[in-house]
Amino acid sequence: MLSLIRGRVKMLAIAALVVLLIIIPLQGNAYYTSVLIIIGIHAIVTVGLCLLMGYTGQVSLGQAAFYGLGAYIAAVLSKTYHLNPWLAMAVAIIATAAFAFAIGFPIFRLRGNYLAMATLGLGIIIWILFRELDWITGGQPGFLDIPTLSIGGFAFDSDLSFYYLVWGFCIAVMFISQNIVNSRIGRAMRAIRDSESASQSLGINTIMVKAKILALSAAYAALAGSLYAYYVGFIDPPPFGFLFSIRLVAMAVVGGLASIWGAIFGAATVRLLTEFLHPFGDIDTVLFGLLLMVIIILSPQGVTRGLGDIWRRLSRRLSPS
Amino acid sequence: MADILQMKGLTKTFGGVIAVNELDLEIQEGELTAIIGPNGAGKTTLFNLIAGVFPPTSGQIIFHGQDLAGTNDYQRARMGIARTFQDVRLFGNMSVLDNVMVGLHSRSKYGILSAAFRLPQGHREEDNIRLTAINTLNLVGLGRRADINASELTFGQQKLVSIARALATKPRIIMLDEPAAGSNVLETQEISDLAKRILEMEITVILVEHDMRFVMGTAERIVVLDGGEKIADGTPSQVQNDRRVIVAYLGEQEDEI
Numbered sequence: 408m409l410s411l412i413r414g415r416v417k418m419l420a421i422a423a424l425v426v427l428l429i430i431i432p433l434q435g436n437a438y439y440t441s442v443l444i445i446i447g448i449h450a451i452v453t454v455g456l457c458l459l460m461g462y463t464g465q466v467s468l469g470q471a472a473f474y475g476l477g478a479y480i481a482a483v484l485s486k487t488y489h490l491n492p493w494l495a496m497a498v499a500i501i502a503t504a505a506f507a508f509a510i511g512f513p514i515f516r517l518r519g520n521y522l523a524m525a526t527l528g529l530g531i532i533i534w535i536l537f538r539e540l541d542w543i544t545g546g547q548p549g550f551l552d553i554p555t556l557s558i559g560g561f562a563f564d565s566d567l568s569f570y571y572l573v574w575g576f577c578i579a580v581m582f583i584s585q586n587i588v589n590s591r592i593g594r595a596m597r598a599i600r601d602s603e604s605a606s607q608s609l610g611i612n613t614i615m616v617k618a619k620i621l622a623l624s625a626a627y628a629a630l631a632g633s634l635y636a637y638y639v640g641f642i643d644p645p646p647f648g649f650l651f652s653i654r655l656v657a658m659a660v661v662g663g664l665a666s667i668w669g670a671i672f673g674a675a676t677v678r679l680l681t682e683f684l685h686p687f688g689d690i691d692t693v694l695f696g697l698l699l700m701v702i703i704i705l706s707p708q709g710v711t712r713g714l715g716d717i718w719r720r721l722s723r724r725l726s727p728s
Numbered sequence: 729m730a731d732i733l734q735m736k737g738l739t740k741t742f743g744g745v746i747a748v749n750e751l752d753l754e755i756q757e758g759e760l761t762a763i764i765g766p767n768g769a770g771k772t773t774l775f776n777l778i779a780g781v782f783p784p785t786s787g788q789i790i791f792h793g794q795d796l797a798g799t800n801d802y803q804r805a806r807m808g809i810a811r812t813f814q815d816v817r818l819f820g821n822m823s824v825l826d827n828v829m830v831g832l833h834s835r836s837k838y839g840i841l842s843a844a845f846r847l848p849q850g851h852r853e854e855d856n857i858r859l860t861a862i863n864t865l866n867l868v869g870l871g872r873r874a875d876i877n878a879s880e881l882t883f884g885q886q887k888l889v890s891i892a893r894a895l896a897t898k899p900r901i902i903m904l905d906e907p908a909a910g911s912n913v914l915e916t917q918e919i920s921d922l923a924k925r926i927l928e929m930e931i932t933v934i935l936v937e938h939d940m941r942f943v944m945g946t947a948e949r950i951v952v953l954d955g956g957e958k959i960a961d962g963t964p965s966q967v968q969n970d971r972r973v974i975v976a977y978l979g980e981q982e983d984e985i
Contacts, residue, residue, distance in 0.1 A: 583844040590843030590850060591829075591836055591857065594822070598830045601819035605890075608779060608813075610805035610834030610897055619840060 421668065425578060432570050440566045444638060446671075446678045447573040451580050451631040453658040454670035455624030458584060460656070461664030462593065463620050464600030465515070466523045469530025470628055470655045475537055475647025476503045477629025478636040479544055482553045485637075487543075492556050496633040500626050507625030511618025530652050537644040549643030553636050569638050576634065577671070580627055584667045587623075596620060650692055654681075657695040732757040732901055732932050733778065738787035740773055740956075747773040749956035751787070755901070760923060760933045762947035764940075766976060770956040771936040772814060775903050778934075779811045780804040792900070806834045810899035812890045814906045820879040824870060827878050827889055828861040831896025861896060868892045868922060884915040891922065895931070902926060904935040908942045920946045944968070952976065 432440045452474050459465050477499045484495035514525050537544050544550055556563045556572065563569045587593055598606040599613050606613050636642050654677060662673025677695070684691040733755040740748040748770040755761055763771050777784050780801040789796045796804060819827050836857055842850035865871045868888040873881065878889060887907055894902055904923070908916045916939060923933055923946050937943050943950060943964070950967040952960040954976040960967050967973055 586846055587840060587843045591833060591838060591854065592840050592843050594826055594830050595833050597822055597826075598819045598833075601821055602817045604781070604801075605813065605817040605819065605893075606830070607801045608805055608811055609831050609893065610802050611830070612802050623840065 417668075424668075424671070428574050428578075432567055437566060440570050442678065442682060444566065444570050444573050445635075446675045447570075447577045448631045448635050448638070449655070449658060449678060450671045450674035451577050451634075452628045452655055453662060453674045454580055454584050454667055455627035456655055456659040457662065457664055457667065457670050458587070458596070459620050459624045460659055461666065462588060462600060463596040463617060465617055465621070466519075467526045467621070467624070468523050468649075468652050468656065469526040469528075469533070470624065471647050471649070471651035472530040472533035473503050473507060473625040473628035474632040474635075474651070474655075475533065475644075476506065476625075477632025478642050478647065479537060479550070479632075480629070481633030482550050482636040482642055483543060485554050486550070486552060492554050492637060496556075496630070496637075499633045500629045503629035503632075504622040504626040508618050508622035511621040512614060515614045515617045515621075527649070527652075530649060534644060534648045537647060545643070547644065549641055551641050553640045553642070555637050555640065563637070573634055573638070576630060580630070581667055581671070588667060592616070592619075654692075654695055657698055660698070730757050731755065732792060733934075734788075734790040735774075735778075736788040736790070738774075738777060738789065739785045740770075740777055740782070741785045746956050748777065748784075751953075751956070751958060753951060753958060753961075755932060755934060756949075757932055758927065758930060759949055760927050760947050761935075761949045761951060762943045763934060763936050763951045763953060764938070764943055765953035765959075768955075769953040771953055772905060773956075774953070775811060775905055775934075775936065778804075778903060779809060802834070805897055805899075808898070808900035809903070810894035810897050810901070811903040812887070812894050812905055812907065814909070816883075816886045816890050818878040818881075818886050818890055818893075820877075822878055823875055824878050824881065824889055825858075825861055825865065825874040828865050828892045828896050829857050831864070831893040832857045832860055835896075835898055864892045864896050865889075867895070867925070869918070884911040887911065887919070888922070891919075891926075895926065895929075899931055901932040901934065904933065904937075906937055907935060908937055908939045916942050 431443065452470060456467060456470050459467055480499035480502055481492070481495045484490040484498055485492045488495075490498070510529065514522065514529070517525050538547055541547070561568075563572050588596070595606065595611050595616050598609070598611065599616060603613050632647075635646075658673040658677045659670065660673070661676050662669035662671070680694070681691045684694070731754040733753075735751050735753045738748055738751040738753075739746070751770075751774070763774065765771055776782060778789060778796075780796065780799055780803070783797070791804075791807065791809065794807075799807070819830060822830070836853045838847070838850040838853045841847070862871060862874065865874055868891055870881075870885060870888055870892070873885065878886065881889065887910075891902075891904065891907065907919045907923070911919060920942055923935065926933055935943075935947070947964060950960070950962065950964055951958060952967060952970070952973050954972075959972045959976055960970040962970070
């Protein structure tokens with residue numbers, strides 16, 4: 408009964424959110440609209456990280472690399488090879504997911520801090536490739552004049568139209584993720600998070616499940632990355648580096664790791680904080696670094712269980728006994 | 729009856745320590761076998777070898793006539809070898825029912841796409857998974873606790889859920905690692921009854937247990953291990969009177985008490 412009421416409340420909240428998202432850009436402030444587009448793009452990456460970290464219990468400190476792969480593949484295919492931007496986007500998503508799936512098998516032999524280091528290294532290597540393969544990617548100066556998406560004669564070349572496109576994708580990704588979490592796959596993910604050995608003993612191929620979820624999160628990141636490339640029309644390496652990976656982890660943590668819709672909240676909070684702190688230079692990076700340090704110190708098992716641990720500690724301290 | 733499981737010259741060493749030494753053992757289909765022995769006798773190592781957690785140093789395990797070499801734990805679970813753990817290892821952040829439903833993972837197949845877009849195949853399978861899990865939970869008498877968090881159960885109840893979870897995989901053989909440890913007299917009796925009910929479902933049972941009253945009252949056959957070797961094998965009364973068993977448990981030069 409309680410879960411039924413909770414389900415109703417959640418559906419209402421989601422409906423309210425969707426209505427809000429439809430109305431907001433109508434106020435006409437171009438700056439807010441552009442910030443909201445970026446939040447939507449980041450929320451898509453964040454929810455993938457939530458599936459991986461919050462539900463499956465696997466850290467990734469290299470998620471920005473998948474985001475970058477999506478952006479660069481879509482940009483290069485549509486500009487250099489004149490592929491239809493939608494097709495380029497689909498190829499970017501599939502190729503990035505396939506790459507993540509393949510890398511999942513060796514990388515998920517590692518656990519905890521070793522996994523964190525490996526994903527960190529992967530992210531840095533790919534980032535360096537973006538910078539150094541300049542005959543493909545444009546290197547440091549960047550990659551210019553990326554075409555934009557269009558359907559029939561309608562081009563998504565205004566902020567308003569792109570806003571609805573991004574949030575349409577974002578809401579779809581949220582529903583898809585919610586469905587996965589509520590399925591047999593979602594149960595296997597949570598089982599792996601709670602006890603990998605028990606999951607194996609029940610016939611779950613844990614490395615396979617982890618590799619699939621990494622591939623899914625990479626597909627989301629690539630979708631977001633290609634949207635970013637088409638929106639801005641220009642990409643260069645900095646947005647796809649280590650700092651963005653850390654910021655993505657911060658978004659996932661703020662949103663509540665094991666929460667799908669929380670990803671939007673997390674992405675919005677971190678992004679808005681960055682916007683507000685903009686006048687003070689790079690202080691936001693310091694802040695997110697500090698946030699993660701606090702979590703790692705409070706939770707020696709690593710970042711993943713940080714929020715749960717803090718919550719448990721707090722509730723123990725606050726409980727009357 | 730036929731042997732469901734045969735171990736031939738099974739040996740496992742950890743560094744210099746021999747945990748299981750040249751063990752030859754057959755488990756008959758449909759029998760309830762207890763494996764007992766002092767601490768460090770190699771009982772849990774034997775379970776881990778059968779379950780495929782790690783490979784043996786040498787020797788063979790044959791299940792239904794098939795050599796298990798080269799298969800790992802999740803593959804053996806799919807082949808019909810289920811097990812529980814001494815330290816239970818429930819999925820603590822999931823409901824009791826979800827724990828048992830995880831057990832049906834390998835007996836269902838709908839994938840990520842069916843899940844993502846809620847295709848009818850997933851719906852049908854999910855209904856079956858739920859129903860089977862509820863039935864399995866009722867079998868261990870915990871149907872009414874289906875919706876609470878697994879970590880909120882008592883230790884004894886958690887053990888029962890872990891048995892239900894293993895049974896959900898539809899095994900041919902189930903290995904129970906100290907099912908009665910930490911349980912009171914009443915719960916111990918329930919677990920003994922449950923073990924016999926599992927046997928009636930045509931599932932072979934092997935269990936490791938220290939509670940002798942439980943073992944003597946439950947098992948049809950007792951295998952005694954000491955130092956990784958089999959020192960006795962027979963009915964409860966045969967084993968109880970075996971001189972080597974008494975020595976292993978109580979030490980040499982034991983006088984009448």
